Amino acid sequence: MERPSIRSYSLRGNRMTRAQSLAINAHWDQYAIALAQPLNLNQNFPDKQKVILEIGSGMGEATAQIAQATPDTGYVAVEMHEPGLAALLMLIVEKELTNVKFIREDAIYLLSHFIADSSLDGIHLLFPDPWPKNRQHKRRIVQSEFVQMVCEKLKPGAFIHIATDWQPYADWIKVRFDANSSFTGGITPRPDWRVLSKFEGQGLRKGHQVTDFRYVKL
């Protein structure tokens, strides 16, 4: 299967702390979802009405807090950075969360080859890497093709929520989603459920303004 030609994540170190390695050895298989075709994430949480795919969960602090606050919803985090997933795994175990699982994969590859069409209840894309330089723009995860793929994977009436603290990326996101006639929505007030993550805190300290988007598939 073809891998994406563009990497929207940066290759950071994969060094683990001892606690992270122990958590991986003890619990990884319990919470990691194995890839299968087609993958319907709702089957991983038969007792939940809705399952949200979180793209790029980072160190998992926001994921764990959101999941803890909304136990009736299942969350699947997809992230490439293994120490980040190990940190999320530790939070899952510490908080005894039963509504979070994860997939270590490139979200673009996951969506394009595994996730069943019209199967997702929602997507969270919180603080995607902004790739600020002109020559890096092609690495932004939000591209017209990504918007179309998201459209194909969401159920009718399902949503994608995006937050960014990089104004030029906010403008870029708006142009691409507004151009796809299968979506309605746009800029939305910050929702109560969106807790402050490390990345957002860093942005706010630099004086960045945060923009939230909610687009619903028609």
Ligand SMILES: C[S@@+](CC[C@H](N)C(=O)[O-])C[C@H]1O[C@@H](n2cnc3c(N)ncnc32)[C@H](O)[C@@H]1O
């Ligand atoms: C700026 S961080 C934000 C993390 C987190 N959402 C937060 O708000 O703290 C972006 C994350 O997205 C991940 N990421 C970027 N592109 C990805 C992709 N194609 N598939 C999976 N993860 C990706 C990166 O590894 C990184 O951890």
